Amino acid sequence: MNLLAVGVTFRTADVSLRERLAFSDPQRDAAAADLAARYGCEAAILSTCNRVELYLARPGSGELPDANLLAEFLGEYHRIEPAAILPHLARRPHADAIRHLFRVAASLDSLIVGEGQISGQVKSSFEAARNLGTTGPVLNALFQHAQRAAKRVRTETGIAEGHVSVSSVAVDYVRQVFDHFGDKTVLVIGAGKMGRLTLEHLRYLHPKQILVANRSPEKADEIARSCGGKAVVWDRLDDALTQVDIVLSTTGSPEPLVSAARYAGVRGRRGGRTMVILDIAVPRDFDPAIHDGDTTFVFNIDDLKSVREQTLARRRAHLERAELIVEEEACRFLHDWDRRKYGPLIAQLTEDFEAKRREVLEPLLARLNGKLTEKDRQEIVLAFRLYQNKLLHGPIVALGESSREAHGSALSEAIRRLFRLD
Numbered sequence: 001m002n003l004l005a006v007g008v009t010f011r012t013a014d015v016s017l018r019e020r021l022a023f024s025d026p027q028r029d030a031a032a033a034d035l036a037a038r039y040g041c042e043a044a045i046l047s048t049c050n051r052v053e054l055y056l057a058r059p060g061s062g063e064l065p066d067a068n069l070l071a072e073f074l075g076e077y078h079r080i081e082p083a084a085i086l087p088h089l090a091r092r093p094h095a096d097a098i099r100h101l102f103r104v105a106a107s108l109d110s111l112i113v114g115e116g117q118i119s120g121q122v123k124s125s126f127e128a129a130r131n132l133g134t135t136g137p138v139l140n141a142l143f144q145h146a147q148r149a150a151k152r153v154r155t156e157t158g159i160a161e162g163h164v165s166v167s168s169v170a171v172d173y174v175r176q177v178f179d180h181f182g183d184k185t186v187l188v189i190g191a192g193k194m195g196r197l198t199l200e201h202l203r204y205l206h207p208k209q210i211l212v213a214n215r216s217p218e219k220a221d222e223i224a225r226s227c228g229g230k231a232v233v234w235d236r237l238d239d240a241l242t243q244v245d246i247v248l249s250t251t252g253s254p255e256p257l258v259s260a261a262r263y264a265g266v267r268g269r270r271g272g273r274t275m276v277i278l279d280i281a282v283p284r285d286f287d288p289a290i291h292d293g294d295t296t297f298v299f300n301i302d303d304l305k306s307v308r309e310q311t312l313a314r315r316r317a318h319l320e321r322a323e324l325i326v327e328e329e330a331c332r333f334l335h336d337w338d339r340r341k342y343g344p345l346i347a348q349l350t351e352d353f354e355a356k357r358r359e360v361l362e363p364l365l366a367r368l369n370g371k372l373t374e375k376d377r378q379e380i381v382l383a384f385r386l387y388q389n390k391l392l393h394g395p396i397v398a399l400g401e402s403s404r405e406a407h408g409s410a411l412s413e414a415i416r417r418l419f420r421l422d
Contacts, residue, residue, distance in 0.1 A: 001138055001337055004064045005097035006089055007046075007053030010111050013088040015302045019283035021078055021085070023047040024254060028125070029132055031077055036134040038073075039065050044129035044139050046104070048121050049166070049282035049301055050111050055101065057138035067091045098142065099330045105146040106153035108322055111304060112169050114159040117193070119150045141337065149329035156325060157318040166194070169304050170278050171201040174246055178276075181207040187232070187244040188223075189213045189285060190251035198248050198280075199227045211244060213237055238262070242269040247277040249285040260289040267296065280304075342399045345412055348421050350392060357388050 008018060023031060028045045035043035035054065041064055042057040052074075056064050065073070067089050068082070075082040092100045103109045105122045126143035129135045135143070153159055178184060184207045188199055202210060210229030214220035220231040232240045241247070241258070251257065258266075263286075277298045279286045284300055291298035339346070361384050365377065372380070395415050415421070 001094075001341070002058045002060070002062060002064055003094050003097045003138060003142070004056045005053055005092040005100055006056075006067055006070045007051060008085070008088045009051040009053070009090065009109070010302065011109075012090050015282060015284065015300050017084070017088060018050070018052060020080055021052045021074055022049075022254075022282050023052065024252060025128065027077075029128055032129050032134045033132055034077075035073065039069075042136040042139045043134045044126055044143070046122060046125045048118065049280065051104070053104075055097070055139060055142075057136070057142070059137050095330065095334065098333055099326060101142060101146045102149040102326045102330055102333075103323075105150040106322060106326060107150070107159070108153070108319070108326065111301065112166055113319070115166060116154075117166070117197075119147070119154075122150075123147060138337075142333065145329065145333045145336075149326055152325050152329065153322045157322045159318040159322050166280055166301065166304065168197070168201045170198060170248060170280050171205065173299065173304060174248075174276060174278060175205070178246070181205040183208055184245040185209045185211065185243060186246045186248065187211045187213060187240050188229075189237075189247065189249040189257065190281065192250060192252060194250040194280065196223060198250060199223065199229075202248070203227050207246075211240055213240060238266055241266045241275075245273070245275060247275065247279075247286075249277065249279045249281055251281050251285055253281070253285060254283060256283070256287050257285040258287065258290065260287045263287070263290045263296075270295070338399075342412060345415065345421075346396055346399065349395060349415065349419060352419060352421060353388050353392055357384055360384070 008021060010018070013021075023045060028047050032043045032045045035041070035045070035056065039056065041062075044055045046053045046055070054070060054073075058064060067086065071082040071086040071089055074080070074085055100109070101122070105119050107114050107116065107118050110118050122143070126135070126139070130140065186202055186205075186207045186209070188202070188210065190213075199210070199212070210224070210227055211232050212220045212224040212227075212229050213232040213234060214223070215234050217231065217233065220234075223229075224231040237257075241263075249257070272295055274295050275297070277286055277290070277296070279298060280301045282301060286298055288298055288300070290296055361381065365372075365380070398411060399415070
């Protein structure tokens with residue numbers, strides 16, 4: 001098995017680069033298909049607000065593209081110079097890739113440790129790649145095992161207590177700016193999952209009014225009704241921006257919704273009133289140049305890091321156990337894969353020993369027929385089987401131990417020759 005994970009995350013690249021590398025769902029699927037065809041390998045792409053990662057694999061030992069080629073691939077796709085991407089790419093081969101994906105799915109590598117949304121995003125990305133036909137035996141097994149590892153972390157630790165997510169931390173961030181909300185009007189832009197989650201947390205602040213804007217008027221109206229808010233016609237977004245105090249923007253738009261030039265007209269109509277814009281979309285919905293530090297404050301997802309540290313402090317007690325679970329599951333995956341790799345040889349060896357055991361045992365029992373009690377007969381059969389298992393134990397364990405070493409294939413060939421297996 002040859003496995004590689006390459007990508008950028010909030011740890012290696014700020015939002016200004018991540019938003020340029022982000023894939024929409026159709027773009028992600030097209031790029032995964034291109035990767036698989038171009039390099040003749042299994043491929044899956046994970047693209048979220050905090051990461052863009054490529055997972056490539058081969059069941060055998062064939063070469064996979066290096067980081068330089070993958071930087072060129074991303075640069076070609078997004079029209080960015082590869083030199084601007086390469087310094088931010090994290091490359092994780094083989095076992096490191098396994099542990100990394102398991103940590104990602106378990107939300108141990110998230111901006112908000114323990115947030116539950118990432119597990120669903122990992123699952124959706126895998127299912128999309130599997131439906132495309134770009135995954136195979138390695139990535140199918142890997143991503144399915146990642147879901148099991150994530151489930152163990154959620155159920156066996158308190159890492160997810162409180163259901164803290166990016167959207168809930170965004171609302172907490174707003175609470176640090178304003179000390180009361182009874183006179184505040186809030187505008188939520190976007191009616192996707194993130195927008196809905198944000199609204200759930202906003203309702204508990206009891207603002208004076210909640211407005212919901214979405215390109216689909218039906219979706220905007222549906223969500224507004226669910227929270228006692230009011231839908232905003234998309235074409236009247238500028239009018240809404242002139243009257244609100246807080247904006248939470250969560251769309252999946254590939255381009256900024258509100259440029260600096262567009263906002264200049266809005267600013268002139270606000271009469272100097274303060275507005276806080278929390279832009280947790282990637283790519284960002286608001287041009288960061290809108291921020292003036294006086295009456296308009298624009299914060300993006302990377303600004304949540306200070307709140308993240310507070311959340312991490314509360315959950316640190318659970319991290320050690322969560323990391324142990326990830327390590328256990330990574331080792332289990334490797335062990336299971338090794339057994340699968342040498343499964344045919346082990347089965348052939350076992351069948352050969354079984355045939356030779358019967359070849360010796362059956363004539364013996366026939367000669368002793370009538371001279372043994374049924375108990376004697378069973379003990380002899382059991383003794384031969386135990387002896388067979390002890391003889392097999394050494395070669396099977398050696399195959400498992402050598403599978404991740406350079407001489408693994410040489411050992412398997414030696415076993416075939418030693419026991420005269422076809």
